Amino acid sequence: MAGWRAMTIDRRTLLAASLAAVPAGAVAQTAAALLAPELIYLWPGRDGPGLTNATLAEVVEDRSTDPAKRDRAVSGVRQPRIEAYRPATPNGAAMLVMPGGGYTRLAVDKEGRELAEWLRARGVTAFVLTYRLPAEGWRDPANTPLADAQRSVRLIRAQAARFGVDPARVGAMGFSAGGHLCADLATRFDRAVYAPVDAADRLSARPIIAAPIYPVVSMEEGLAHAGSRAKLIGADATDTMVIEHSPDRQVTRNTPPLFIVHAEDDATVKVANSLALHAAARAAGVPVEMHLFEKGGHGFGWGRRTAGLPAHLWPELFLAWAKGRLVTT
Incomplete structure (x- = not known):
């Protein structure tokens, strides 16, 4: 400290x-x-707890086809961390941003750093989470990403004064499988999925708001994104595991307000995932706003693939919705 x-x-x-x-x-x-991003490792010793694969090594694949738009995919994460994007004049709000990638890799640019820069330009302090992937050698694989998300929120709150952040105004956002992690955090923020390591772990991991964007939600066969399900809980998971790791089955009245975005022509993650989460929130009395766009496909991030389409405006819709909850100035 x-x-x-x-x-x-x-x-x-x-x-x-x-x-x-x-x-x-x-x-x-x-x-x-x-104002370059500041790197903060989540765990003492840097390696995440419960590592069973001693040979695990991080790999960064550059998938960019346009030199002006980076598109890196990260896998083999053994040292989970957050990158802090600090505005010149912070407005006190903070967002934890979780990239997607089917729980196989992390699309850290288009679903992380690009959105973080967009938020930073609007006074929001953004933290991009590079989280551990469940099938790469961890003792409790299905809860490993959630442990990193919970720990991140607690560390942000523990260091709120340093970042000019109000600890009561820490939200979360995630994309695709990162959207599942976002919804998982929103519904299981108080689940004990790791042993406390310091004073930060006495703080709440509940985000004030959560924004799952084209999220994987259900682990039910036929509705789940098959790749994400296989990596997180296994193709032959029990009914108990399916229910535990389907955020739509875990919503309670304590779940924070939700902002959901999905494109109806998404051929990768069925829009029914978002519909199920929306219905669960409504049934529990949780404030929820959902935007379904006719076109946009999957993986459009903060808008690079939706130029000229209504879906391109979703970040502005989010910011308007967040005012009075996350952003107060």
Whole structure:
């Protein structure tokens, strides 16, 4: 904790010194450099708890076809972490952003860093989560991603003052399988899925709002995204496992308000997943807003694949909905 506090002082001191020493034309560039994402590992020793695969090594695949738009896929995560994107003038709101990838990989750019930059430009402090993937060698695979999500929310709250964040205004957003993780966090935020490691773990992991975007929700055969189900709970999972890991079956009145987005022409994750979550929220009396778009497909992230379509506007719709809940200024 003390090291983090010193880092904050150093950054402010460096910023003041830099702005005094450089020509006016270079000020914006210098400030932008100091706002580079800050890396925070979730667990002591960096490796996540419960590792059973000693040979696990991180792999980054660059799938970009356009040099101006990066598209990296990360797998083999053994050191889960969050990247903090700090606005020049934070408004006190924070969002944990969870990329998707079928619980096989993480689309860290189009479903993580791009949205984080968009949020940061609007005063929201964004934290992109690189979480452990369940089928890569962990003692409790089905709960491993949730452990990372819970721990992330608690660490953000523990360090809220340092980031200029109101600890009561920490939300969560996820895409596809990351949308499942987002909904899982929203419905099982208080489930004990790891042993506490420090004082941060005494804090609540409940996000104030949750935004699953084209989410995998159900683990029921025929409705589930088959790849995500196989990686998370196994193709031959028991009924008990199916229910436990289907967020639509776990909604209670304590679930935070939900904002759901899906395209009806999604050929990868059936729109019925979002419909099931929406229905469960309504039945439990949980505030929920859902936007179903005619076109958009799957994996459009913050909007790179939906230019010219109504689905391109979903981030603005989210921000409008979040006002009064997450964003108050």
